[in-house]
Amino acid sequence: MVHEIENFYGVYLLFCTNPKYRGRTYIGFTVNPNRRIQQHNRGRNAGGARRTHGKGPWEMVLIIHGFPNMISALRFEWAWTKPTESRRLRYLQKKKNSEKMFAYKIRVLSEMLRIGPWNRLPLTIRWLKQDYMVAFDPHCLPPEHMPVEFGPVKCTKVKDSAKSSSSTQLAISCDICHSNCMSSSNCLKCLRCSSSSHTVCLARHFLKSDSGQLLPVEGNCPSCNACILWGDLIRYKHGCYRNPIDLSQEYEDDAEFHQWAHELQAQM
Numbered sequence: 700m701v702h703e704i705e706n707f708y709g710v711y712l713l714f715c716t717n718p719k720y721r722g723r724t725y726i727g728f729t730v731n732p733n734r735r736i737q738q739h740n741r742g743r744n745a746g747g748a749r750r751t752h753g754k755g756p757w758e759m760v761l762i763i764h765g766f767p768n769m770i771s772a773l774r775f776e777w778a779w780t781k782p783t784e785s786r787r788l789r790y791l792q793k794k795k796n797s798e799k800m801f802a803y804k805i806r807v808l809s810e811m812l813r814i815g816p817w818n819r820l821p822l823t824i825r826w827l828k829q830d831y832m833v834a835f836d837p838h839c840l841p842p843e844h845m846p847v848e849f850g851p852v853k854c855t856k857v858k859d860s861a862k863s864s865s866s867t868q869l870a871i872s873c874d875i876c877h878s879n880c881m882s883s884s885n886c887l888k889c890l891r892c893s894s895s896s897h898t899v900c901l902a903r904h905f906l907k908s909d910s911g912q913l914l915p916v917e918g919n920c921p922s923c924n925a926c927i928l929w930g931d932l933i934r935y936k937h938g939c940y941r942n943p944i945d946l947s948q949e950y951e952d953d954a955e956f957h958q959w960a961h962e963l964q965a966q967m
Contacts, residue, residue, distance in 0.1 A: 702825075705939040707731070707854035708772040709764035710779065712804055713739060713757045714831060720754045724800050728776045730769075731854050732762055732827070760831035763808070764852070765822040767933060775817060782807045787814060805833055812841040819914045821930025823848055844916050844928060874921045875900040887932045894922035905929060 707730055715723040727748065729735040736759040738746040751757055766772035782788040791810055794803045811817050812824070824847045826832045832849075835841065873880050874894045880886040886895050896904070905918030915929040 701851050701853045702848070703853045703855055704764065705855050706934065706937065707764060707852070708766040708769055709762045709852075710766075710772055710776045711735070711759050711762040711827075712808075713751065714760045714801060714828075715751075715754055716756050716758055717754055722800060723754065724804050725751050725757070726776060726780045726804070728769075728772050729762075732759055732852060733854075735759070758828055758831070760826065760828040762825050762827060762852070763812075763822055764825060765820065765930060767820070767930065771820070775811070779804070779807060779811060782811075787811075801831075802833070805835070806839075809835045809839040809841065812845060813839060816914075818842050819912070819916055821845075821916070821928045825849065825852065827851060842916075871895050873897045873900055875904055887936055889920045889922060889925065890927060890931060890935050891925040892920060892923035894920065896921065901932075902929075 708728075709730070709732060710726065710728050711732060713725040713727070713736075715721055715725075725739070725748065727735065727739075736757065739748060739751045739757050739759075740755045741747060742755075743749060743752045763775070766775065778785040778788060782791055783793060788807065788810065791807065794800070798806075812822065822841075822845050824841060824845060826847070826849050829849060841847070871880055872878065872895075873886070874896045876897060878897075880895050880897060885898055887898050887901050888895050901918075901921075902915050904921055905915035906912055909915065917926060917928045919926050
C-alpha cells in the first residue's frame with residue numbers, strides 16, 4: 700500500500716547496486732522521492748546529482764520525513780552527510796576501517812534522532828526497500844514518538860481550498876485561557892474534536908510535564924484529552940489532514956499492510 704503524505708519534506712539514503720560501485724551511499728533532500736530517484740538514475744542531465752552520475756542504478760532504501768519545513772530538512776541532510784563537521788556530532792566515533800559505509804550512515808542516523816534539536820521533531824523513519832532494512836542498536840533506539848514504517852510514499856500538495864479553510868475561523872474562545880482567539884494565525888485546532896487554543900497556551904499545557912523545553916513533542920488535548928503530536932497540530936494548521944477521522948484508522952482494513960509490517964518489525 701502506498702502511503703500518501705501532504706507537504707512532504709524528506710531526507711533519503713541511496714544505496715548503489717552497480718557491481719562496480721556497490722555499497723556506495725548518497726544522502727539527499729527531496730519533496731518527491733519517486734521523482735528524485737528517477738533523476739538520480741537518469742544522470743545529471745535529468746537533474747541527478749554529480750556524485751551519483753554514471754554510477755547507477757541506485758536504490759532509495761530509507762527516508763526520514765515529517766520535517767516542518769525545507770530549511771529544517773536541509774540542515775538534517777547536511778549534518779547526516781558531514782557528521783564530522785557538525786558541532787552536534789563531533790563527539791561521534793569516526794568511521795572504522797572495517798565498517799561498511801551503509802552501516803556507518805545508519806549509526807550516525809540513530810544518534811542524530813536521539814539528540815537535539817532533531818529528537819523533538821515529529822519525524823518518521825521509513826524503510827522504502829525491505830531488503831535493506833537493518834535494526835537500530837538496542838541502546839540507540841529513536842524516541843518513542845518517532846515511528847518506524849515501511850513501504851512507498853506518494854507526495855501530495857495541500858489544495859488551496861484546504862489552506863484557505865484552515866485560515867478562516869469564527870470568533871471562538873481558547874480552551875485554556877478562555878479569551879478570544881481573534882486570529883487563526885495564533886491558534887491551533889485539535890485534529891480530533893476541533894477545539895481551539897492559542898499556540899502559546901497549548902504549548903505551555905503540553906510542556907507541563909516536560910519543563911525546561913521550548914518545543915513540545917506531544918500532549919493531551921485540553922478538551923477531549925486525546926494524545927496528539929505537536930507536529931501534527933502544526934501540519935493540520937497549514938491544511939494537512941483534512942480528513943482527521945481517518946488518521947487513527949489509516950491501515951485498519953489493510954490486511955496485506957499489517958502482515959508485511961508485522962514481519963518486518965519482528966526482524967528488528
